[in-house]
Amino acid sequence: MRVLGLISGTSHDGVDSAVVDWSLDGDVLTGTLLHLGERPYEPGLRARIVAALPPHRIDLGEVCALDTLIGQAFADVAAGLPADLICSHGQTLFHWVEDGRVLGTLQLGQPAWIAERTGLPVVSDVRARDVAAGGQGAPLVSYLDLLLMAGMPGRTGALNLGGIANLTVREPVLAYDTGPACALIDAAAPPYDRDGELAAAGTVDAGLLEELLAEPYYRMEPPKSTGKELFTPDYVQADLPQADLVATLTALTAETVAAEIRRHRLDTVIVSGGGARNPTLMSMLRSRTSPATFVTSDELGVPADGKEAIAFSLFGWLTAHGLPATVPRCTGASGARILGTITPGSDPLTLPEPLAEAPVAIRLSGSPASRR
Structure with a gap:
């Protein structure tokens, strides 16, 4: 299964992308890296993202606009890339922590724009389930x-x-x-x-x-x-x-x-x-x-600049196969959880048969085509 991982990290400078063709060989998950890329945000959008980050305060109108504009930017990156499924992290705008406990986390980038543009199903809102289970929602990697x-x-x-x-x-x-x-x-x-x-x-x-x-x-x-x-x-x-x-x-x-x-x-x-x-x-x-x-x-085999995008490609594959993608000892959650919500593409949503056992190791290879 070819899965496109998309993320804009805490540097909020653009969208990183990775397409990995995943297959299970016994208990080892093998991945062939087909594409690796990064595309900077348009300067006006990046300025609006920066202006929305703490300690600044914005109104719900700007939150709505950013959710749309970031989703469209992610859709632009995804368009035309060879994939069967997309996993989009979006852009973190706020990570709500009080007394060491994470109470909520907000990633913007409406996945409907990505699904509409590409016709592919999109896994998104990946951190929220771990937070709901008492975890930090990070580091998922x-x-x-x-x-x-x-x-x-x-x-x-x-x-x-x-x-x-x-x-x-x-x-x-x-x-x-x-x-x-x-x-x-x-x-x-x-x-x-x-x-x-x-x-x-x-x-x-x-x-x-x-x-x-x-x-x-x-x-x-x-x-x-x-x-x-x-x-x-x-x-x-x-x-x-x-x-x-x-x-x-x-x-x-x-x-x-x-x-x-x-x-x-x-x-x-x-x-x-x-x-x-x-x-x-x-x-x-x-x-x-x-x-x-x-x-x-x-x-x-994991390019240092593309590791997080590759990780989200992996999370998409795990979710599609009904497998948890968290380690409770790492995030502090009460248990491992299947991550994200799925927005269907243009065709009826069809997922692979769930797997009973998760892989115990990973092997990556490939010299991907890169695109900004």
Whole structure:
């Protein structure tokens, strides 16, 4: 089954897409990557998304408009791609957390526009069921991480450095958001610090770094999740040269992530996300976590920039086959849950026969055609 995964992450800069042709070989799920792409949001739409994010407040009219416009942007990306099913994450606008408990999560991008444009069924609203079961609704990518790490030697973890950083640990099974990855760096050096050049040119302000490390979130026990509701663009107010501010925020990400890698005594860390391409951030991480070894997810067949889109392709396949796509020990839910709701396409909705057993490992291959 060819499943198109679509997501715009916490960097809210555009839509990532991945088409994977999935098949089950015994208890190993094999996937051939047919397409991998990213398409930036139209500047006007991105500006409206940014203006809707905390701490800003908007009215229901703008929520309705964004739900439509984001859905249409996702539909534009999906149109013409070879797929049998689509799984769309949409764009997170708000993740409602109180006293460490997630009470709700809101992703916009009306799936009806995608189904109408493509004629394909669409799995959407993927996080809500885990939240309803008492979970954090994140990091859902932990399901893919654990399949990727199956059989690897030593103490292994998987780290995703997007807007927010999340870590999955194989033994004991655990996953959570560690704090900001690129969110604060991007806010200080929009749209982002290319190749970590600003951070490399700056000097870390030890006083500001110590002040930022006092954030209570870092001391909370997992499972836990966070987002730009806490780490807003104006989270840091400091009168520093830009390079020094970016260097300090890069060190904040490195130190908070490294503390968790040291905590779990990890030997090998599989890293993905945009931050994996930031040499200054990665150098800071390595210096704080030696002798841990970092490998990119590319080495396991999962392009670092496309891992989340591939994960949502996987979630679509699991939902279509009646299989849960959550790990309760990772999200904190009361049990594993089948994720999402399904919007039918132009034909009557027909799903495969449900599978009794979930795969225990995953193998990906292919050199996909890319399209912006």
